[in-house]
Amino acid sequence: xxGNGRHAVYELxxxxxxxxxxxxxxxxxxxxxxxxxxxxxxxxxPFSELPQAASISLWCxxxxxxxxxxxxxxxxxxxxxxGAGGLSLGVGGTATAPGRLVLRRGEQTQPGTTQLDxxxxxxxxxxxxxxxxxxxxxxxxxxxxxxxIDSEExxxxxxxxxxxxxxxxxxxxxxxxxxxxxxxxSDEEIQRLWGGVK
Numbered sequence: 001x002x003g004n005g006r007h008a009v010y011e012l013x014x015x016x017x018x019x020x021x022x023x024x025x026x027x028x029x030x031x032x033x034x035x036x037x038x039x040x041x042x043x044x045x046p047f048s049e050l051p052q053a054a055s056i057s058l059w060c061x062x063x064x065x066x067x068x069x070x071x072x073x074x075x076x077x078x079x080x081x082x083g084a085g086g087l088s089l090g091v092g093g094t095a096t097a098p099g100r101l102v103l104r105r106g107e108q109t110q111p112g113t114t115q116l117d118x119x120x121x122x123x124x125x126x127x128x129x130x131x132x133x134x135x136x137x138x139x140x141x142x143x144x145x146x147x148x149i150d151s152e153e154x155x156x157x158x159x160x161x162x163x164x165x166x167x168x169x170x171x172x173x174x175x176x177x178x179x180x181x182x183x184x185x186s187d188e189e190i191q192r193l194w195g196g197v198k
Contacts, residue, residue: 008045014038020176021059021121025195035176038162045159050078055181056126057193061174062091070095073171077164078157088164089126103145112144123194129184139194141187
């Protein structure tokens with residue numbers, strides 16, 4: 001539940017209270033940070049439109065082999081509730097770039113360059129600034145992926161974590177520390193959110 005009336009709903013199956021990324025930003029001393037583990041479930045939040053300037057920050061941990069299906073899994077999307085279009089961010093599989101981030105807009109898919117290790121935590125920030133989307137990985141000030149979108153593609157949809165509108169290739173793994181901002185985050189803000197992980 002957020003303080004801005006953007007109440008999200010879990011779609012089961014989701015496991016709770018699993019170990020999350022270790023960072024001084026989340027816990028102190030001997031505390032253990034906790035995360036959700038999605039097993040074909042999702043987390044949905046209605047948005048009438050994705051603002052012209054917006055950012056989504058999250059930590060992800062992939063549990064799926066990257067050669068098991070065409071898309072290893074979608075971790076966040078903005079699309080019609082039961083549609084396949086819109087904007088989706090995930091990890092590529094056999095059809096694109098196994099183990100690398102992929103940003104999909106409609107039929108176009110743009111891969112990243114960095115191989116993500118299975119069973120490891122990574123910090124991802126998706127930034128929309130007008131008609132341009134950028135994806136940042138683990139505090140790197142250079143975007144991992146850049147893609148252009150049309151304004152009408154970011155209206156009348158739903159923000160989904162752990163999958164996309166058509167439920168194809170839902171995320172199989174953990175997500176943590178999800179935050180949505182109504183502005184394009186700066187490089188300094190992205191690096192502060194990353195903060196390193198132990």
